[in-house]
Amino acid sequence: MDLSVKIGNVTFKNPVTVASGTWGLVEGYSSSSLGAVIPKTVTLYARQGNPPPRIVETPAGMVNAIGIENPGADAFIAGKLMEIKKIGVPVIASVSGNSDEEFQALTEKFNLAGVSALELNLSCPNLKHKTLVAQDPIAVKRVVALVKKLARMPVVAKLSPNVTDISVIAKAAEDAGADAVSLVNTFTAMVIDVHKRKSMIGNFTGGLSGPAIRPIAVAMVYKTAQTVKIPIIAMGGIMTAEDALQFIIAGATMVAVGTASFVNPETPVEVLEGIKEYMKKNKIKDIKELVGSIQGS
Amino acid sequence: MRDTFKIVSNEKLCPKFYKLCLEAKSIAQKAKPGQFVHIRVNAELEPFFRRPFSIHRANKYLEICYEVIGPGTKILAAKKPGENLDILGPLGNGFMLPPQGIKKVAIVAGGMGVAPFLALTDQLKKKYEIILLYGGRTKDHIFSLKAYKDNGCKIYISTDDGSVGTKGRVSELFSKIIPDASTYIYTCGPKPMIKAVQDFANKHQLKGQASLEEVMACGVGVCLGCATATIHGYKTVCHDGPVFELGEVVLGK
Numbered sequence: 001m002d003l004s005v006k007i008g009n010v011t012f013k014n015p016v017t018v019a020s021g022t023w024g025l026v027e028g029y030s031s032s033s034l035g036a037v038i039p040k041t042v043t044l045y046a047r048q049g050n051p052p053p054r055i056v057e058t059p060a061g062m063v064n065a066i067g068i069e070n071p072g073a074d075a076f077i078a079g080k081l082m083e084i085k086k087i088g089v090p091v092i093a094s095v096s097g098n099s100d101e102e103f104q105a106l107t108e109k110f111n112l113a114g115v116s117a118l119e120l121n122l123s124c125p126n127l128k129h130k131t132l133v134a135q136d137p138i139a140v141k142r143v144v145a146l147v148k149k150l151a152r153m154p155v156v157a158k159l160s161p162n163v164t165d166i167s168v169i170a171k172a173a174e175d176a177g178a179d180a181v182s183l184v185n186t187f188t189a190m191v192i193d194v195h196k197r198k199s200m201i202g203n204f205t206g207g208l209s210g211p212a213i214r215p216i217a218v219a220m221v222y223k224t225a226q227t228v229k230i231p232i233i234a235m236g237g238i239m240t241a242e243d244a245l246q247f248i249i250a251g252a253t254m255v256a257v258g259t260a261s262f263v264n265p266e267t268p269v270e271v272l273e274g275i276k277e278y279m280k281k282n283k284i285k286d287i288k289e290l291v292g293s294i295q296g297s
Numbered sequence: 298m299r300d301t302f303k304i305v306s307n308e309k310l311c312p313k314f315y316k317l318c319l320e321a322k323s324i325a326q327k328a329k330p331g332q333f334v335h336i337r338v339n340a341e342l343e344p345f346f347r348r349p350f351s352i353h354r355a356n357k358y359l360e361i362c363y364e365v366i367g368p369g370t371k372i373l374a375a376k377k378p379g380e381n382l383d384i385l386g387p388l389g390n391g392f393m394l395p396p397q398g399i400k401k402v403a404i405v406a407g408g409m410g411v412a413p414f415l416a417l418t419d420q421l422k423k424k425y426e427i428i429l430l431y432g433g434r435t436k437d438h439i440f441s442l443k444a445y446k447d448n449g450c451k452i453y454i455s456t457d458d459g460s461v462g463t464k465g466r467v468s469e470l471f472s473k474i475i476p477d478a479s480t481y482i483y484t485c486g487p488k489p490m491i492k493a494v495q496d497f498a499n500k501h502q503l504k505g506q507a508s509l510e511e512v513m514a515c516g517v518g519v520c521l522g523c524a525t526a527t528i529h530g531y532k533t534v535c536h537d538g539p540v541f542e543l544g545e546v547v548l549g550k
Contacts, residue, residue: 057346062522
């Protein structure tokens, strides 16, 4: 059974990874069998994150506004990344910058850090406009192009679903040379405490994740797969192998488990095992046969 | 770290609170006072998060106490002996022993915040003189008094309505603490209460530890959702805590 998939010139032993910010080097979060791990997004400088409360439970999901709390790229590369690399699983580093210069500096740092790919978290401010980079195809094109010029590893553009048509943004990333796109990040969301008439999130709004968003994410992946030729890393509420298979059949090359790990840290491994069982049962020898295999489209 | 454990009993502990006993040897053997367990109350998507509960006692069985407040505890209260629960734990740092030179321990607990102190007093009873200042809403919200008494605690109670003990908040009882250099404080309960304890400790230059509570997702320091402000920046209640140096936590209003 061939489970291997390719992003740019890098081959991953299987298509299952974790969504940035939902996995860590913690007992119970097994990862040695996964295709790759994507650690939490790092920025050029340390960030303390948003004021609490940072999370709230919602129907079949959660809203979070953590605020990319991280120690900064240098501390991450010298510290946690070294420990993560010991597991022996390819690392897709996730980075976010507040400017073109920060994205360039991050790329140069990670060029020397020995990671398998670089994921650009584009849900960051687009300084000249009042949008996120991920909401502006011109900005996406610019950031991806400048990172591609420097990067020695495949570059993945992580896209926000808070747009009119995510496939337009994905196309902009592809045109700029991205080796893959990953989608979806969280949906802008809010929960209000009616007794206090206050937002339940310190940052006022946050991002919705979990199984609540899965069907929307599947539709976005499907549409994007019809539009771009580069591989898609799909995430959005995956709890089971069947959930992951929906994304693969819709056109995703890799799948990332996110919020589900907070409920059951073994979900990524269970998803991988479930995909193998499905392939065995349906006599599928190569996972690539499944990618985009949706009928009647 | 994650396993399913059988419920031994799940009964009312006092008119308002429940106690859940689990056959969970692997957790009970490892657990330190002040640690917690993260329980998935059912396998459905509602409620979505696990629920954290401090460990009341971990001897033959693992014991936790809870109040039925939301959908999670409502489901928990309906669980019967013999059923299994999916549990992560023990999690968090737990209480540290008092530093050298301490002879007297003052525990200040509010409401369900008393829960983790039974395990702590099990550990401290032989070496320290313990007083427990315990505030509850009414007499129906007070529990485990006999167990604390058996651990040699001198107990002072306050209730909001005066149905038992002193009427008012637990801060009415602070005068029972002898504020000298051999006294050490442990506290757990609502934030305004912890703030009052912190102010008292500052005034009398006492040191201690506070156990905090926060909404949690992962419970193991991955999601950074349960951040709390400290003088050293944000820390996670689940992984860096739930126990912090009393002087370290930054409490708002």
